[in-house]
Amino acid sequence: MRKRTTTRATAPPADAAGPGAAQAPVQLGWLGETIAYNLRLAQTASFQAFSALTGDLGLRPGWYALLQLIGDNPGVSQTALSLATSRDKSTLTPLLGDLERRGLIRREPDPLDRRGRRISLTEAGRAKLALLAECAARHDARLNALFAPEQRQHLVALLKTLTEALTTETPPPESGPPED
Amino acid sequence: MRKRTTTRATAPPADAAGPGAAQAPVQLGWLGETIAYNLRLAQTASFQAFSALTGDLGLRPGWYALLQLIGDNPGVSQTALSLATSRDKSTLTPLLGDLERRGLIRREPDPLDRRGRRISLTEAGRAKLALLAECAARHDARLNALFAPEQRQHLVALLKTLTEALTTETPPPESGPPED
DNA sequence: ATATATTAGTTGGTAGGCAAACCAACTTGA
């Protein structure tokens, strides 16, 4: 939502903290040039936009990645989902419970490991996933439309590089005990 | 993202879905190529890495951007901070209260608008900011080290484009609201 | 086989996020 011109179109001297200035645009300074902060802003914006799309349905945005991954990997374990979504396994517990309660997924005991639960979609789950995938596709299209194909590709590659680097080399401090 | 080497060199046949296979790597499929999902993963990874740096001090990572922005814009309003950080104003209420309680910021009434509060750093706040800025600088350096200077610049530009596009054109649905 | 370590998943506690409802103060218009 835009907020410019809401107060005044005259754009009074932004440096002056005068009464008409209301909320000055805030100078981002150094932060505004960092990868990390821009990453945060972009992610937030993307999530918000996606939420706006899914909000129309009664579907939570956080469900989508989960359903999609389950759909693509029937029988996955919760731990695997946790890793794939970069969320703590304990975060998934109530979430999956909710999905199960709504009949979107099935959690059957793994016959080969009685601790584990093999997760898969139900028919209803597949249907919901189709709806969410629709939103996701629109969202993706919207993002893609912002860039030239090669730019898009480049951006994804850069993001992957970043993720990869940070997740694999996470512990650089102490005497590294790499392989035992 | 690959997750090898994170746990151990156990390396049981990863393809076999046998009991020893534990969690299969999960196929990300379509998701893994989208901007949105990679954005999410990258942001999460970045945040985690930054948290690891700040965790050493008794300082919450969420404080940093706030303190930095306040430092750069003494006298800002909470609403302005809310916009600059892309966080809801109600999110900042307890956070700023906390910072004030710890003596890091000051919230003095705006003489020109008795609703508003002009926020600025205290000396202690400046000191804490310096510590956090140190972490931020290290984090930034780490991220920057992953890319060539022009790549970095490019990435930031792409992210800005994305954020900008999503935040300004948020409401495209209904018949465009004719400005009154 | 039995003790020990690992792993899958859940629980409880806490922190941070949003949205909606609310109050107080400012703005505007008649």
Add this chain to the structure above:
DNA sequence: TCAAGTTGGTTTGCCTACCAACTAATATAT
């Protein structure tokens, strides 16, 4: 001046996230 609308902040309620600790089952070592 006074009513209606807007805006800055706070409160409340809910959701999502993490972590640490726990249980149950599996794996490993002796």
